[in-house]
Amino acid sequence: MQRDLSFKWYFPHTPAAVWACLTEQEAIAEWLMKNDFRPVVGHKFNFHTKPIPKMDFDGIIYCEVLEVEALKRLVYSWKGGPAPGVITLDTILTWTLIPKENGTEVRLEHSGFKGFKNYLSSLFMGAGWNGRIRKRLETLLNENANATT
Amino acid sequence: MPLPDPFQAIADPGRREILFLLSKEKLSMNALAENFEISRPAVSKHVKILYEAGLIMITEVGRERYCELNPDGFKEIRAWMAYYEEFWNAKMVNFGKVLNKRMKQ
Numbered sequence: 421m422q423r424d425l426s427f428k429w430y431f432p433h434t435p436a437a438v439w440a441c442l443t444e445q446e447a448i449a450e451w452l453m454k455n456d457f458r459p460v461v462g463h464k465f466n467f468h469t470k471p472i473p474k475m476d477f478d479g480i481i482y483c484e485v486l487e488v489e490a491l492k493r494l495v496y497s498w499k500g501g502p503a504p505g506v507i508t509l510d511t512i513l514t515w516t517l518i519p520k521e522n523g524t525e526v527r528l529e530h531s532g533f534k535g536f537k538n539y540l541s542s543l544f545m546g547a548g549w550n551g552r553i554r555k556r557l558e559t560l561l562n563e564n565a566n567a568t569t
Numbered sequence: 570m571p572l573p574d575p576f577q578a579i580a581d582p583g584r585r586e587i588l589f590l591l592s593k594e595k596l597s598m599n600a601l602a603e604n605f606e607i608s609r610p611a612v613s614k615h616v617k618i619l620y621e622a623g624l625i626m627i628t629e630v631g632r633e634r635y636c637e638l639n640p641d642g643f644k645e646i647r648a649w650m651a652y653y654e655e656f657w658n659a660k661m662v663n664f665g666k667v668l669n670k671r672m673k674q
Contacts, residue, residue, distance in 0.1 A: 427657055431668055447671065450663070451663035451664040475648060526664075528661075530653055533650050
C-alpha cells in the first residue's frame with residue numbers, strides 16, 4: 421500500500437543557483453518554511469509551520485539529512501505527527517537536479533506514505549506497548565503486508 | 570456530527586486491543602467479545618467507534634456480525650498524499666519566485 425509522490429519542475433537557472441535556493445536556510449525559509457537546515461549528512465533539523473488539527477499534525481516537521489551530493493542530490497527525512505514524539509507521517513524527500521539546456525530540472529520524490537497497517541504499528545509503538553506485544557504485532561503486520569502486496 | 574478521528578479511535582487501549590485481535594483474523598462479534606472482560610455492549614460500542622472511524626469493516630452473515638480490519642480505511646494516508654501534492658506544487662511556485670529574485674540581485 422506504500423505510495424510515493426513524484427514531481428518534476430523546470431527552472432531557467434543554473435543547477436548552482438537552484439541548489440543554493442534548495443539548501444540555504446534563508447532561501448528555504450522564504451519559499452518553504454522556517455527551518456534550521458544545513459546541508460550536512462546526519463544534521464537533524466525542524467521545519468515550523470501552522471498546526472493542522474484535522475490532519476493530526478502539530479506543525480513541526482522533524483528531519484534528518486540523509487544524503488548530500490552538491491548540485492545533484494539532496495535527501496532528508498520528513499516526519500510529523502499530532503504531538504512531540506508521536507510520528508504518524510514518516511516520509512523521505514529526495515531532491516534531484518538535472519542540468520538542462522538553459523536551465524535545471526528539479527525532481528522531487530516524496531516517498532514512504534504507508535498504509536493503515538504501518539500506521540497502526542507506529543501507533544502501538546508510540547503508545548508504549550511492551551516489546552513482546554510489539555514484536556508480535558510487527559510480525560503479524562509484516563505477514564499481512566506480504567500477503568496483501 | 571463529524572466522523573470520529575482514527576487517531577482518537579485508537580487512543581483507547583481497549584480499541585487498540587480489538588484492532589490487535591483483528592490484525593490476526595476476521596472475528597465474529599461473539600468471538601471478539603469473548604476476549605474481553607468488559608460487557609458485550611461495551612465491546613459493541615468500541616466496535617462502533619472503530620467502524621465509524623473507518624478502521625474496520627463489519628459484515629453480516631446470517632445472524633452473526635463479523636469484524637475485520639479495513640485495509641483501505643486509512644483515509645489519512647490519502648489525505649496526506651493529496652495534501653502534499655498541492656503543497657509541493659504551491660511551494661515550488663514560491664521556489665521559482667525566490668530563485669528569480671535572488672538571480673536579479
